[in-house]
Amino acid sequence: MTPELLEAGSEARSRALTRIATAGEPIFNQGVALYVEDLKVAFDGFQALGGLSFTIGVGELRCVIGPNGAGKTTTMDCITGKTKPDSGRVYFGSNLDLRQMNEQQIARSGIGRKFQKPTVFEALSVAENLELALAGDRRARFAMRAKLSGEQRDRLAELLKTVHLAEERERVAGLLSHGQKQWLEIGMLLAQDPKLLLLDEPVAGMTDEETERTAELFLSLEGKHSLVVVEHDMSFVATLAGAHRTVTVLHEGKTLAEGTMATVQSDEKVIEVYLGR
Amino acid sequence: MKKPLLIAVAVLTLLVPFLHLAFPPGHALHLSEFYVGLLGKFLCFAICALALDLIWGFGGILSLGHGLFFALGGYGMGMYLMRQIGREGQYQSDLPDFMVFLNWKELPWHWALSDSLVGQIFLALAVPGLLAAVFGYFAFRSRIQGVYFSIITQALTVAAMLLFFRNETGFGGNNGFTDFKRIAGMPLNTPGMKVGLCVASGVALIACYLIARALTQSRWGRILQAIRDAEGRVRFLGYDPVAFKLSAYVISAVMCALAGILYVPQIGIINPGEMSPAASIEMAIWAAVGGRGTLIGPVIGAFFVNGTKSVFTAVWPEGWLYILGGLFIAVTLFLPQGLMGLAKRFKK
Numbered sequence: 001m002t003p004e005l006l007e008a009g010s011e012a013r014s015r016a017l018t019r020i021a022t023a024g025e026p027i028f029n030q031g032v033a034l035y036v037e038d039l040k041v042a043f044d045g046f047q048a049l050g051g052l053s054f055t056i057g058v059g060e061l062r063c064v065i066g067p068n069g070a071g072k073t074t075t076m077d078c079i080t081g082k083t084k085p086d087s088g089r090v091y092f093g094s095n096l097d098l099r100q101m102n103e104q105q106i107a108r109s110g111i112g113r114k115f116q117k118p119t120v121f122e123a124l125s126v127a128e129n130l131e132l133a134l135a136g137d138r139r140a141r142f143a144m145r146a147k148l149s150g151e152q153r154d155r156l157a158e159l160l161k162t163v164h165l166a167e168e169r170e171r172v173a174g175l176l177s178h179g180q181k182q183w184l185e186i187g188m189l190l191a192q193d194p195k196l197l198l199l200d201e202p203v204a205g206m207t208d209e210e211t212e213r214t215a216e217l218f219l220s221l222e223g224k225h226s227l228v229v230v231e232h233d234m235s236f237v238a239t240l241a242g243a244h245r246t247v248t249v250l251h252e253g254k255t256l257a258e259g260t261m262a263t264v265q266s267d268e269k270v271i272e273v274y275l276g277r
Numbered sequence: 278m279k280k281p282l283l284i285a286v287a288v289l290t291l292l293v294p295f296l297h298l299a300f301p302p303g304h305a306l307h308l309s310e311f312y313v314g315l316l317g318k319f320l321c322f323a324i325c326a327l328a329l330d331l332i333w334g335f336g337g338i339l340s341l342g343h344g345l346f347f348a349l350g351g352y353g354m355g356m357y358l359m360r361q362i363g364r365e366g367q368y369q370s371d372l373p374d375f376m377v378f379l380n381w382k383e384l385p386w387h388w389a390l391s392d393s394l395v396g397q398i399f400l401a402l403a404v405p406g407l408l409a410a411v412f413g414y415f416a417f418r419s420r421i422q423g424v425y426f427s428i429i430t431q432a433l434t435v436a437a438m439l440l441f442f443r444n445e446t447g448f449g450g451n452n453g454f455t456d457f458k459r460i461a462g463m464p465l466n467t468p469g470m471k472v473g474l475c476v477a478s479g480v481a482l483i484a485c486y487l488i489a490r491a492l493t494q495s496r497w498g499r500i501l502q503a504i505r506d507a508e509g510r511v512r513f514l515g516y517d518p519v520a521f522k523l524s525a526y527v528i529s530a531v532m533c534a535l536a537g538i539l540y541v542p543q544i545g546i547i548n549p550g551e552m553s554p555a556a557s558i559e560m561a562i563w564a565a566v567g568g569r570g571t572l573i574g575p576v577i578g579a580f581f582v583n584g585t586k587s588v589f590t591a592v593w594p595e596g597w598l599y600i601l602g603g604l605f606i607a608v609t610l611f612l613p614q615g616l617m618g619l620a621k622r623f624k625k
Contacts, residue, residue: 080513107515119510121503128499133514140520143497192514 026093066250112194122174290479334570337505342430350537353401453548568617
């Protein structure tokens with residue numbers, strides 16, 4: 001047999017063993033929640049991601065930092081299906097090929113995303129916003145007759161308390177303060193009960209107290225969910241990362257450094273990028 | 278605010294016919310046939326405005342092609358009414374006059390159900406629904422939004438108009454259908470029939486309103502509004518916006534077709550002019566003037582704009598288009614929420 005055939009055979013075998021799928025539940029048998037390899041994206045000649053690779057473990061809380069234009073948001077766009085990468089691999093668990101799936105399929109498989117700019121449904125009330133996010137049947141036909149079950153009602157009340165919006169329950173979301181909108185969006189994310197949460201600058205526009213509470217909330221989710229937090233606010237990242245969690249530094253669409261906060265902060269390349277050369 | 282409208286529509290649809298039938302002509306309380314016809318027409322227009330509000334006000338999708346669905350419903354009904362003329366036409370043939378004129382010997386295939394009222398009403402609702410489903414599916418799947426969607430719906434209705442203008446499509450060319458005699462064997466030209474059709478239009482409007490209200494208050498309606506405000510977010514919650522937009526678009530199209538079905542026997546004519554761009558744009562104006570996203574507003578808007586039109590086309594015919602244009606500009610500039618917004622402001 002020719003070497004090419006042998007190679008093709010072994011590739012086919014590995015494919016068959018992992019059963020790459022484009023729908024359904026992710027399988028976390030290898031302890032990996034998210035696997036990104038050699039991701040490349042260019043917009044009109046600008047290389048937004050130039051071969052980015054990283055993995056997020058199951059139940060891990062990972063902070064991602066990097067200067068403006070480092071590709072943080074583009075990475076999230078690629079994971080959630082908003083942007084189609086030019087090349088590379090993005091896997092959720094060891095089986096779901098996210099590049100073959102669209103936004104709603106990715107969301108249904110268990111990835112939730114918080115946008116950089118808080119995006120809530122302004123015309124709807126706080127409770128209605130959360131109701132739409134609650135896990136359940138997503139079909140249009142079902143939505144015409146859908147009613148909240150008692151269980152979902154309890155979950156909603158619990159979520160309102162978690163995000164400190166119990167008193168704003170009936171308020172129109174458009175009238176909330178910026179920080180409250182951030183909280184509401186985080187609440188919607190939790191309502192989806194995703195396995196992986198992608199949080200793009202979750203504390204932008206929050207007061208110090210709100211920021212502190214947010215950090216507490218995220219830390220309490222660690223273990224049950226995998227989290228990726230992209231943030232500019234260094235003190236917030238330091239609080240989240242603590243002494244032992246991994247921080248990834250992106251620069252010009254690549255991973256510049258990875259390690260604990262202390263390691264990363266003492267890395268020469270990181271210092272150069274952040275302080276200028 | 279919701280019940281009064283229902284009551285107003287119900288009272289109007291009962292009172293006008295009652296005043297027409299119960300008091301003899303010449304009596305102080307007698308309302309002439311003209312007003313019964315006018316009310317019936319307005320009720321049909323109100324259904325169109327309501328249908329448009331469902332997708333524009335709640336879904337944020339401005340269709341400038343709803344005149345097409347209205348006209349298709351009308352044509353569906355018109356085909357049946359043409360067959361009901363029987364041999365009383367100019368040429369005393371079993372075929373409608375225009376077919377005899379074109380020297381056709383038998384009915385074309387798409388007239389197969391035209392001697393059955395039920396069958397033809399079914400077609401008049403199903404064809405616009407199906408067209409909306411197919412057209413909407415491709416448009417929404419390709420993520421055509423905003424003004425682009427408005428433009429292609431407009432193009433669609435113009436294309437259909439050109440098609441219906443042609444004699445060989447079998448819809449009577451530029452004359453369309455007219456000279457109707459009877460419906461279900463009963464003559465159309467009696468006070469009882471006119472009143473019956475007017476009341477049927479009122480009932481249809483109330484039914485459409487109740488359906489639209491139930492839909493917009495359901496989770497489906499909230500998702501539709503969510504799509505209007507932040508479509509990307511809806512996708513990331515795992516909903517497929519195409520399914521929601523498409524169902525709204527189809528329901529809206531079928532409502533418009535229903536209005537067309539009721540309109541044609543009352544007006545007595547249907548021709549490709551109903552598919553002209555202006556007809557569809559006017560529907561959008563009714564909804565905008567009344568107040569989008571309120572369901573009640575567009576109903577009021579349809580009555581208000583058409584009432585004004587009736588007055589002005591009698592008093593100052595050449596001025597009407599200026600008035601309409603001015604009204605639209607005034608609403609856009611000063612009353613973004615239409616008459617409903619104005620009413621709300623006065624309440625405060």
